[in-house]
Structures are given as structure tokens and as C-alpha cells.
Amino acid sequence: HVGRGVQRYNPSKLANGRKWLDVTIPLQFMAKADKLVLHSGISKHQLMGFCRPAASAGVFEGGHKLLVRYVYKSKAHQVVVSDLGAMNAPDASHRVEDAGAAEGIEKMAGEIVEEAAEEIITALL
DSSP: OOOHHHHHTOGGGGGGSOOOOOOHHHHHHHOBTTBEEEOTTSOGGGSTTOOOOSSSGGGSTTSOEEEEEEEETTEEEEEEEETTOOEEESOGGGBOOOHHHHHHHHHHHHHHHHHHHHHHHHHHO
16 A cells, blocks of 8 residues: 555656646655755756656746745745755745635645654554
């Protein structure tokens, strides 16, 4: 049985026509001491656990982008990073001020934590 978390970012699942890929788990592995750093000049599809979900960079206006949503100190954050762009998180400039959007990000983060806990329990059984 393959855990739901693994299926979430499996590139073979892109046959459904979506042009995006959930890379939550690979990003979690890149985080160290409550920080996530993505260096500039490196195409995101070259990072472990990532791939290029669309056939060409021209599919999206301005090329591929990485949308990162996270909760830090109980506050929702969101940032869009260009394919070759850098990112340092947490960063106050990423804070989501819209209460509705922030609530959605916080709920999604909670669901991911619950799902990961279920997968660990299943693996231990």
C-alpha cells in the first residue's frame, strides 16, 4: 500500500490534465531548523522530488512558478517563486493578511500534518 502523501506528488498522476504538482513532501525534507532556503539560478525541476509538470516553460506566462504556502508561528504565509528565483522562509513579507485566505492555508497545513501522522502509524503497523 502506497501512502497518500507519496501519491500526492507522483508525476505519473499528472495524466489528469493538471499543470501543477504538489511538492509539499520534498520541500519539507529541504527545511532545516525551521528555515527553507531555495537558491537562485537553479531550475526548480532539478530539485529532488520535483519535475517539470508542463511540456514547456512557455505554457505559463513568465515561465514556471513555485507557489509555497506555509504556517509559521501560527500565521499563514504564501509566496510565489520564479523557476530560477531564490526564496528564504520564513519571511515577514510572505505573511497573508487576508483572513479568509490565511484560514484556508492554516487548515490545509493541519490536514497535511494529520495525513502524515496517519501514514507513520500505518507504516508502523
